[in-house]
Amino acid sequence: MMQTVRNFELYTPKLIEKREFFSSGHRACQGCGEVLALRLVLKALGRDTVVANATGCMEIISTPYPTTAWEVPYIHVAFENAAVVASGVEAGLKALRRKGKIADRDVKAVGIAGDGGTADIGMQALSGAMERGHDMLFVCLDNEAYMNTGIQRSSSTPFMAATTTSPAGTVIPGQRTGKKNMPEIMVAHRVPYVATACPSYPLDLINKVKKARKLKGPSYIHVFSTCPTGWRAPSREAVKLGRLAVETGVFPLYEVENGKYRLTVETPEKRRSVADYFKSQGRFRHLTPDQIKIFQERVDGEYRQLMNKIKHSRSWQE
Amino acid sequence: MKQKKWPEAWHEVTPGCVVFAPGSASTYKTGSWRAQRPVWDNKKCIKCGICYIFCPECCISESADGFFAANLDYCKGCGICEHECWPQAIAMVEEEV
Amino acid sequence: MSKRTGMEVAIAAAEAVALCNIDVAAVYPITPQSHIAEHLSDIVHNGRIDAEFITVESEHSAMSACAGASATGARVYTATSSQGLILMHEILPIVSAMRLPVVMGNANRALSGPLNIWNDHSDIMSVRDCGWIQLFAENGQEVIDLTIQSFKMAEHPDVMLPAVVNLDGFQLTHMIEPMEFPTQEEVNRFLPERAPFATLHPDKPVSMGCFNMPDIFTETMMAKNEALVNSKQTILKIWDEWEKQFGRRYKPVETYFSEDAETLILTMGSMSETASVAVDEMRKKGKRVGLLRLRLWRPFPLEELRSALKGCKTLIVMDRALSFGGAGGPVGTEIKSLLFHDKSRPRIVNFLMGLGGRDMKVEDFIAMVERAGKKKDETYEFYGVRQ
């Protein structure tokens, strides 16, 4: 079954938008999964887009004055406010369009931030923007720690992962808490479209962004973005690690339309062990077999919970 | 001789540091970051484009004959294309010192 | 001359904003600013102006939403006070660095802690160095006039900087008093449509908020400073235009009986009116006392201050904020440093007064002038503090 999915992905690149909206010459690390995700997101969004980006890796690698890697209109203000800057952009464009001061064309405001700019410091602004119902998309490029400042833990860092502020100590083995479930928080805001995605599944990611782009109202996409530098993994495995996260059920790919959950990329019936996913990542290297077992149980539990939602959830429009 | 920077003087700074040239990051050549380069064996290539779609540098493109190649001005040599290439048509080759 | 209308000043501020036909407002409620937010939302919800009113979840987001909206080319307004202002502090220097002409009303209120909702200037002084045009209103009429003027100042192609109109919390915001409103036609004639130099639109993609490496940051800071310093010329020009059209004259430093004064009081904001009554009383007794009111705080009007100080022997700077552990009040400290090289500079006495809503009566101003006359040195002093 997995094989068919992979084949499907393999033969689709030629169908994908050729135009790039993020130029070469950006300063991202070798094998950066986040900039790959960003590149695909922008392809799906197309030219009629305004991006409000949070401070972070994608900001720093793209816009050292006087140059920019962005080919769509772009604004960066600060770290914690990408969502509300995007909502300001949306309001500005809406008012100017209504008043005939700009072309009468549909331009989407999109907020983009890393996991810190989404789940931690950016949470309040995001919650406000989603609750107010702006016609905007918010994309979280989640690489599971504060990579820009040197790999410090965030609330999106997985359980027991080692970062520079959750080191693998003799007393405390890395991150003490589990990953915050951002998509669930967004669903609780009754955001009409919430999805998870991963650039290792480019077609799935692009389809979801396009869906969100088309929708009138707020939408949220949480993109799992591998960070070879922060995860202490080989650059060339950036795409593979994303695939493993999905195949192990560590990061399932699903979407929630009006409260109705649906798995968009099937996980193999017998999910791979999390140990396979950990193997090439330095941040999990300290884990003992017992600890890996605990992690596996957590993943199994969360996966079961998700499957329950997929089975039982109903659209609030029904 | 050292090349003149732009903007040089304070009055040359654009108001608000707005950049009016989209995609101008491409003036910076990241190819110098590379220790290994990808080399395509077109005999094995099935022209699927997976290398193109997974390139974080947006530097792999399709030529008129349907084969793919990386723009070495930008390729940082991450090796994703080699790792992801299904028919194993790409090899990473050490850059000459 | 149009008829005087009685109205609460906060409501008048919102009405002035409406006359400017804004496109977007993002305001978070806070005492004593809330009546501005309430009335502005009322204006929008009743379709009196065609604008988006964003009910943000914090002041930080208010300023952030303003930045985003202003970057699209929209005319944008927000209002805040005290804690709200310092919550948006992070975004203030960014907005000015991005040259976004956001206009803000600030209902001056003391900073916590301890919590105090009443009037002083510690809020605005704590964000003094953010690169905004900073104006102080004395009464309701000035709140209307300065609000309308500041859109023109901020959006002027020679300026492109954000502007804040300070109105004393409660003393002005909650005061019902007579004011004259310009008509919509008059405002339309005075205030042109905004013509932004760059906007966020796919027809011409630009990148805003690019970061600076050390090799360019100093030049950028210099450019920003020059823009604010030079904005004074445009501000003066706009005040001339205002006078021509509406007959009311605005100057960076207002003077009252200053020509022959040996002692000058320097105030900001609404207390100046009470101080002017004190000057009248002292003049009646033959004392050569006058009043200076600093209306323009940033850019600082040094030449205007200098010429107003000619012949003055004692300058009493009344600060409604203080720099803890520093050289006194921010205004006193700054004026001392600006006049440091002037050979004929007056003796400068700095009082910290009117903090957190402590009422200042006519007698208090007279008492401060008397105290200044007896004071031997130039150290700062708390006025009216219980010992």
Added chain:
Amino acid sequence: MIEIRWHGRGGQGAVTSVELLALAAIEEGKYAQGFPAFGPERRGAPVMAYNRVDAQPIRVRSGIYQPDVVVVLDPSLMTLVNVTDGIKPGGLLIVNTAKPQKSIRDTLKYTGRLATVDATHIAREELGLPIANTTMLGAILKATGVLKFASLDVPIEERFGRIAAKNKKALKRAYDSVKISK
């Protein structure tokens, strides 16, 4: 310049009265201020509000400490708050009460000018509510002569819309029935 201090309880509309009085004065071409005692008082708490009225522009922005007129909206405040505090020699105290003036004077140990009116009773009859704030304005106009009676028309109409007529009637009754003594 005439300075007025109002005593009421949060929710009794002292601020509305102050606003109406200021608006009426401005309507008449005079200058006026109307402002509450700035604070966090909630419904039921004793509150104060102020007016200044003058033919000249008003420049003083401090609080009012020596009022020409003190208005007491709620008679129960008289034993709780020192309502006559700072009242000017020759000043006027206006109280909403049904009691005889002697009893007020005794309670407050007050010998100055006094005006009383049973505004609560009038309000209950005319408006169906024991809210005396606008009704009291009638007594003030009569007792102080600070404004023309008709100057309140526009502010009352703008404020109360379809119940403006009832308010005006209550005002007029207070105007006619207020008892003033030296």
